[in-house]
Amino acid sequence: MWMRIxxxxxxxxxxxxxxxxxxxxxxxxxxxxxPEKPELRDWLEQASEAASLSEIEGAAEFGELLVNAxxxxxxxxxxxxxxxxxxxxxxxxxxxxxxxxxxxxxxxTYVNDDSLAERIQSEFPDLRVVKAxxxxxxxxxxxxxxxxxxxxxxxxxxxxxxxSQVRELLGDFRWKDxxxxxxxxxxxxxxxxxxxxLWVRLYSALDGQLFNIAVVRA
Amino acid sequence: MWMRIxxxxxxxxxxxxxxxxxxxxxxxxxxxxxPEKPELRDWLEQASEAASLSEIEGAAEFGELLVNAxxxxxxxxxxxxxxxxxxxxxxxxxxxxxxxxxxxxxxxTYVNDDSLAERIQSEFPDLRVVKAxxxxxxxxxxxxxxxxxxxxxxxxxxxxxxxSQVRELLGDFRWKDxxxxxxxxxxxxxxxxxxxxLWVRLYSALDGQLFNIAVVRA
Numbered sequence: 001m002w003m004r005i006x007x008x009x010x011x012x013x014x015x016x017x018x019x020x021x022x023x024x025x026x027x028x029x030x031x032x033x034x035p036e037k038p039e040l041r042d043w044l045e046q047a048s049e050a051a052s053l054s055e056i057e058g059a060a061e062f063g064e065l066l067v068n069a070x071x072x073x074x075x076x077x078x079x080x081x082x083x084x085x086x087x088x089x090x091x092x093x094x095x096x097x098x099x100x101x102x103x104x105x106x107x108x109t110y111v112n113d114d115s116l117a118e119r120i121q122s123e124f125p126d127l128r129v130v131k132a133x134x135x136x137x138x139x140x141x142x143x144x145x146x147x148x149x150x151x152x153x154x155x156x157x158x159x160x161x162x163x164s165q166v167r168e169l170l171g172d173f174r175w176k177d178x179x180x181x182x183x184x185x186x187x188x189x190x191x192x193x194x195x196x197x198l199w200v201r202l203y204s205a206l207d208g209q210l211f212n213i214a215v216v217r218a
Numbered sequence: 219m220w221m222r223i224x225x226x227x228x229x230x231x232x233x234x235x236x237x238x239x240x241x242x243x244x245x246x247x248x249x250x251x252x253p254e255k256p257e258l259r260d261w262l263e264q265a266s267e268a269a270s271l272s273e274i275e276g277a278a279e280f281g282e283l284l285v286n287a288x289x290x291x292x293x294x295x296x297x298x299x300x301x302x303x304x305x306x307x308x309x310x311x312x313x314x315x316x317x318x319x320x321x322x323x324x325x326x327t328y329v330n331d332d333s334l335a336e337r338i339q340s341e342f343p344d345l346r347v348v349k350a351x352x353x354x355x356x357x358x359x360x361x362x363x364x365x366x367x368x369x370x371x372x373x374x375x376x377x378x379x380x381x382s383q384v385r386e387l388l389g390d391f392r393w394k395d396x397x398x399x400x401x402x403x404x405x406x407x408x409x410x411x412x413x414x415x416l417w418v419r420l421y422s423a424l425d426g427q428l429f430n431i432a433v434v435r436a
Contacts, residue, residue, distance in 0.1 A: 104406075107330040191415035198410065201409045213370075218366065
């Protein structure tokens with residue numbers, strides 16, 4: 001199903017998701033703090049006609065489905081900038097991780113009884129937040145075939161319809177349905193975000209080689 | 219290589235590791251707070267002649283390689299009970315996770331810039347702590363073939379010789395060497411312990427089905 005997708009955040013992750021959604025035939029607007037940046041102009045030039053570029057507010061207004069691709073510690077501010085009237089009732093795929101890299105890995109801003117996704121949900125109660133894709137390298141998010149064989153993407157959220165919309169987008173990215181694991185409500189975002197320190201240590205142990213994790217069942 | 223293994227903690231995890239080590243031909247002493255418990259007497263009766271049972275102190279004294287299979291929040295106390303003179307210079311395989319289960323999953327006692335393994339290492343500086351096996355169901359720890367195909371066990375620690383000893387034990391448990399991923403020094407235990415909330419959510423989402431995660435590489 002064709003959708004208008006508004007992406008909040010124009011860094012590497014945002015552009016990767018934008019390219020993936022464009023390949024799948026969707027209309028995409030990338031929302032940036034400074035859309036006039038040369039690298040974003042360049043991105044727009046090489047992208048298909050279904051791509052557009054605007055400030056964050058414009059992307060939020062444009063999208064039927066929104067994607068949070070900002071850095072985690074800037075997510076709440078970026079969503080405020082998007083304007084509550086542009087968010088209400090929409091599904092938001094939250095890919096962000098809040099925290100800081102250091103010599104030992106990654107320290108999270110929210111842990112245990114809280115998560116970035118839940119912070120977003122609680123500040124914007126009419127947004128329907130779905131957490132997914134935050135557990136892997138951006139190159140794998142919209143192109144799972146870059147890692148061979150079966151591997152896993154997790155999804156969670158409080159709203160089933162919003163989860164279905166995100167699952168559909170994952171399907172567009174060529175994630176096989178059997179490799180999508182639904183962990184339940186949005187409190188599972190705690191677990192998905194707390195996986196990130198392991199991801200960072202693995203990335204370092206594997207010398208930057210592309211990988212993902214697979215849940216292998218008996 | 220034949221070893222004397224002392225297991226601190228006689229719950230399900232401790233007995234599973236004991237049985238695995240016995241199958242591999244090692245001498246094993248299980249250390250319990252109350253070795254007179256009927257279920258432990260029963261365990262001893264069905265175990266091979268290479269098995270013995272004692273208080274925690276006796277198991278620590280017996281072992282050349284020690285295993286921490288206590289509940290995480292009781293680990294430091296159990297190790298104090300073991301007696302510093304019985305720990306000094308030995309490798310300790312730490313399998314424990316400190317925290318509390320709740321309706322949303324699992325809340326860790328140590329996060330971000332600390333871990334149970336590092337707490338143990340810092341209270342017992344002459345112990346050579348290696349973290350491994352804490353990321354999976356106990357049934358898979360000493361019997362990886364219970365989950366089909368390739369899947370992963372992580373290992374970390376500050377002492378290479380101690381890591382080699384643990385890797386050897388993993389080999390005895392029939393973990394293929396290529397499925398053991400060394401994440402580096404003991405600060406990686408933060409990441410391994412912070413994975414546990416995801417494990418708990420997965421266990422619930424998969425309805426208790428046995429599973430493990432595999433790191434799949436490009």
